[in-house]
Amino acid sequence: MGLCHKSTSLKAVLLASALLVTVSGCATPNQDEGKAAAVMYDEVYDPLEPMNRYFFDVNYALDALLLRPVAEIYRGVLPDGARDSVRNFITNLSQPIYFINNVLQGELDRAGDNMGAFFTNTFLGVGGLFDVARINTPQEDMGQTLAIWGVDEGPYLVLPILGPRTTRAAGGNVVDYFLNPVNYVAHENDWDYVPLTIAAVDAIDTRSRAIEALDEIERTSIDFYATVRSLYRQNRNNLILNGASNSTQLPDMSFEDDDKPEPKN
Structure with missing residues (x-):
């Protein structure tokens, strides 16, 4: 999974992503723990848990000090219609x-929906502020493509600030950044x-829509970190199955933001 891109300032990001993917080959379960333990290990697969919990606490503090207050102000100042336009x-x-x-996943009908929605909403929806097309276009990213x-x-x-990921999703985010015409x-x-x-803006808007949901998850969780980890993977x-699973939806905590490589229906 090597990634080669330009720009000196971005090489560090690519190198970090490569290192993240590399660690996926490290840490294997103890075979003596039995099949049940192996199944649990595969489901959780969190060999970096001490470090992850540290950054989870850091992100939690940053959210409490900055992101949530700004999101509450944003939600209080802008009416629903304006936030929907954002x-x-x-x-x-x-x-x-x-x-x-x-296209990379072979979902050509969905790709056609993406282009139809983009051009319709760009030209008839004032640059995309209004969803004139009314076409359901679920999130698709390189992490999902790699899973397929x-x-x-x-x-x-x-990850600090970025939140929960897997190495596949993190590497996919880097590829998506360079594929994005807006960034180019x-x-x-x-x-x-x-x-x-x-x-x-995406982070603030996303957080404003998840305030009550995340509060409820935290309030009812014995271990908030473990609950978020489980819900993130679900x-x-x-997303990979295009909504075919019955998993619980977790409000995106990534401020932007893997997966089991199973075929889409």
């Missing part, structure tokens, strides 16, 4: 990435603030 705009910008990954291609998900990770245009025109601004599996 979400529509961000989703519309993501349609080219959804399109590319649907049979790439192992690797260990569970909690921004880089070519020295508009480096554009991707960061979009990510920040949610990723649900």
Whole structure:
């Protein structure tokens, strides 16, 4: 799973992603623990748990100090219609990435929906602020594509600020960044603030929609970290299967954000 990209400032990111994928070959379960333990190990697969819990606590503190208060202000100031337009705009910008990954997965009908939604909402929906097309276009990313291609998900990770991932999802995020036409245009025109601004707005809007849900998950969890880990993997599996599973949906905590490589229905 090697990734080669340009730019000195981005080589460090690529190297880090490669290292994350590399650790997926480390840490194997103790064969003497029996089949039940092996099954549990495969399901959890969190060999970096001490480090992950540390970053989980760091992210939790950052959320409490910064992201949640800003999200509450954002939700209180903007009416629902305005927040929906923000979400529509961000989703519309993501349609080219959804399109590319649907093509790579062989989902040509879904890819057609992505392009139909993108052009309709861009030209008739005031740059994507309004969902004129009314076409359901679920999230598709390179992490899901790699799962369809049979790439192992690797260990569970909690990244600073970015939140829960697996090595497969983290590597996929890097590929998606370079495939995204918005990022390419921004880089070519020295508009480096554009991707960061979009990510920040996405984070705030996403967090504003998950305040009560995450509060309830935390309130009812014996181990909040373990619960989030389980729900994250269920949610990723649900995305890979295009909603065919009955897994619980976890509000995205990634501020942007694997999976079992099973074929989509």
